[in-house]
Amino acid sequence: MSPTGSTARIIVRSAVGSLSVRKAIAFIGFFVALQISMEINNSITKDILQIQGFNISPQFTYPVALLLLFVYLLILVSNIGVVTLIVTEKSLHQPMYMLFCNLSVNDLIGNTVLLPRLMVDIVSTERLITYNQCVAQAFCSHTFGSASHLILIIMAFDRYVAICHPLRYGSLMTTRTVAWLSTAAWAVSVLLVSVLIGLTVRLSRCRALVQNAYCDNASLFKLSCDDVSVNNIYGLFFTVALFSSSMFCITLTYFRIALACWMRKNKELNGKAMQTCASHLVLYLIMLWSGFLTIILHRFPDYPDLRKIAYILFHVLPANLNPVIYAIQTRSLRDKILQVFGRKVTPSF
Numbered sequence: 001m002s003p004t005g006s007t008a009r010i011i012v013r014s015a016v017g018s019l020s021v022r023k024a025i026a027f028i029g030f031f032v033a034l035q036i037s038m039e040i041n042n043s044i045t046k047d048i049l050q051i052q053g054f055n056i057s058p059q060f061t062y063p064v065a066l067l068l069l070f071v072y073l074l075i076l077v078s079n080i081g082v083v084t085l086i087v088t089e090k091s092l093h094q095p096m097y098m099l100f101c102n103l104s105v106n107d108l109i110g111n112t113v114l115l116p117r118l119m120v121d122i123v124s125t126e127r128l129i130t131y132n133q134c135v136a137q138a139f140c141s142h143t144f145g146s147a148s149h150l151i152l153i154i155m156a157f158d159r160y161v162a163i164c165h166p167l168r169y170g171s172l173m174t175t176r177t178v179a180w181l182s183t184a185a186w187a188v189s190v191l192l193v194s195v196l197i198g199l200t201v202r203l204s205r206c207r208a209l210v211q212n213a214y215c216d217n218a219s220l221f222k223l224s225c226d227d228v229s230v231n232n233i234y235g236l237f238f239t240v241a242l243f244s245s246s247m248f249c250i251t252l253t254y255f256r257i258a259l260a261c262w263m264r265k266n267k268e269l270n271g272k273a274m275q276t277c278a279s280h281l282v283l284y285l286i287m288l289w290s291g292f293l294t295i296i297l298h299r300f301p302d303y304p305d306l307r308k309i310a311y312i313l314f315h316v317l318p319a320n321l322n323p324v325i326y327a328i329q330t331r332s333l334r335d336k337i338l339q340v341f342g343r344k345v346t347p348s349f
Contacts, residue, residue: 049128050127064122098179104322139194149242154181203226207225290314290317
């Protein structure tokens with residue numbers, strides 16, 4: 001065999017080998033890219049959840065959405081109005097009005113997290129939400145519920161001091177004290193809810209359907225096939241601690257107020273005190289029972305729509321009634337509102 005032929009064969013073999021290596025590398029690169037793409041698609045798919053929502057007939061879809069829009073706008077106007085009035089009017093920079101402001105801000109947060117998303121889901125056919133958005137909604141919603149109870153406890157204590165110890169009210173319920181109590185209420189709420197949601201986020205997910213019209217902690221951990229005993233234990237502790245402390249404190253303070261009013265002989269002052277306390281107590285009972293229904297009905301899957309309605313009422317009713325009740329029953333606030341609308345009012349004494 002000539003040297004020239006041998007050299008040519010070597011060159012051909014090396015060229016074929018080089019071509020095979022390039023094909024192998026290209027194939028491996030394509031396979032890796034395909035695997036990465038599949039993993040990304042799987043990850044995106046796992047992060048997309050579907051909201052069950054309400055089963056509303058098509059002819060009622062837009063009327064219900066418009067009703068919720070009206071309710072939401074009413075909440076925005078009334079609560080933003082109260083907050084703006086209290087912030088801008090120096091005469092209202094007092095402890096009691098700071099608590100009203102806290103309650104209005106909390107109502108705005110709780111309903112802004114819930115109602116716009118609910119309206120979109122009612123008119124939409126897909127009802128999709130990312131897992132992170134669902135977690136954020138659950139966190140804000142539970143923080144709203146916890147802060148509502150704690151702020152109402154502070155308000156009940158404020159009324160107790162004002163009615164039972166009027167001479168010591170100025171020294172006990174200072175602006176600094178109320179600011180500290182309000183900060184503590186928000187901090188405790190955020191801390192308790194952070195643990196609650198944190199225990200749920202650690203779970204793996206095997207389902208993508210949120211069996212609710214909104215995202216809450218129970219709906220989130222029901223997406224997992226892991227053992228959720230820790231979540232149930234902490235959730236029970238969280239609920240019992242919050243509701244029992246709320247009911248105990250408010251029952252005690254209003255009992256002491258009722259006792260003090262009964263021992264007094266001034267019918268006019270007692271009537272005003274009892275009227276104020278009665279309205280606060282009605283609002284608290286509405287919030288309490290709607291919250292109870294939401295928690296209890298999670299254990300009864302046969303009544304999903306009733307649970308969803310109770311949860312919406314827990315957000316909507318107090319947020320609409322709070323500004324009205326406090327504006328009507330608090331003369332200084334009522335007079336300022338009337339002044340804004342250009343009406344003549346008699347001076348407050």
